[in-house]
Amino acid sequence: MTVKREDVLAALKDITDPVSGSDIVAAGIVRALNVDDAGNTRFVLEIDPAKAEAMESVRAEAEARTRALEGVGSVSVVMTAHATPKSPPDLKPRKKAEPQGPQKIPGVAHIVAIASGKGGVGKSTVSANLACALAAEGKRVGLLDADVYGPSQPRMLGVSGRPASPDGKTILPLRNHGVTMMSLGLMVNEGQAVVWRGPMLIGALQQMLMQVQWGELDVLLVDLPPGTGDVGMTLAQKAQIDGAVIVSTPQDVALIDARKGIDMFNQLGTPILGMIENMSTHICSNCGHEEHIFGHGGVAREAETIGAPLLGEIPLHLDIRTAADGGAPIVVSNPDSPQAKAFRDIALKLVAMGVV
């Protein structure tokens, strides 16, 4: 009975490959095994040429074990050097060098940050109304809700649902009232408290800026979180922004915080485009009586001190709140009202300043 291919392989399985530690058959170095009808056996050991000397004993053992098999004819075992497999082409995009300075977002002509020193002064309401007012002027407007502590733009602009990412790399923004919008609030479940830490915030903001398919925009408004935190600083450092609009109520306490925000932008070299006094006067929705709940004129004085324009004064009016809460800002739901006009006038000033 002549020897079979399987018998040879079984014998070779008892030999350990010193390189991989497994047997030489499993290691894949036994190649071109041929056993003919007369039991003549030949095979090749494909080895790393650098290990040729060490592998000679393996070759000798393989030959000896094959020879010892019953019914074997002639035996020939030779070593060949395996070709070092070329590494496959690296299709991954090369990691770009960290951008040195502020970058432009492709397709986005201008970026304007909407900031406030203090929370709850109406920065998001102002951002939503300005975005819609600019869109009504025919501008291509994007609104990035970067207010991670209280993302409110999805509610104010009446959009819900999760943004899609068909390719897993870029994010499709949502659109309503002519405004292209993306909010960190849409990336988390509604009502879920989010504790963002510095590096996460920075990463999330960069993702929003660079991975959202904003398309061609005349302006991207960025609704910043209140205060002088990581987000505002990162935005000013990473993106080429035209400037910041500071929203404040006329109260002293809000103004003190607004001043800190202005200082931060000054240090970062970001121009202050102007200030907006929100909740400037209260006009009673029943009797039309006008009163200054938070004082009046404080922001105008502050703007004068820092040499920035006062872009406008927005009254405190119930309709502004109900419109924002209802998902259609007042410039959309009641565009001819005096409250909407206050926002539209500011939008026109921004256009006249050339930042939109």
Ligand SMILES: Nc1ncnc2c1ncn2[C@@H]1O[C@H](COP(=O)(O)OP(=O)(O)OP(=O)(O)O)[C@@H](O)[C@H]1O
């Ligand atoms: N001019 C206004 N008249 C009436 N209500 C207003 C006005 N401005 C803002 N509000 C209301 O005040 C509340 C706070 O406003 P908003 O969320 O815009 O403030 P914010 O500064 O963005 O707050 P946050 O600190 O959460 O970022 C909202 O309910 C909003 O509808």
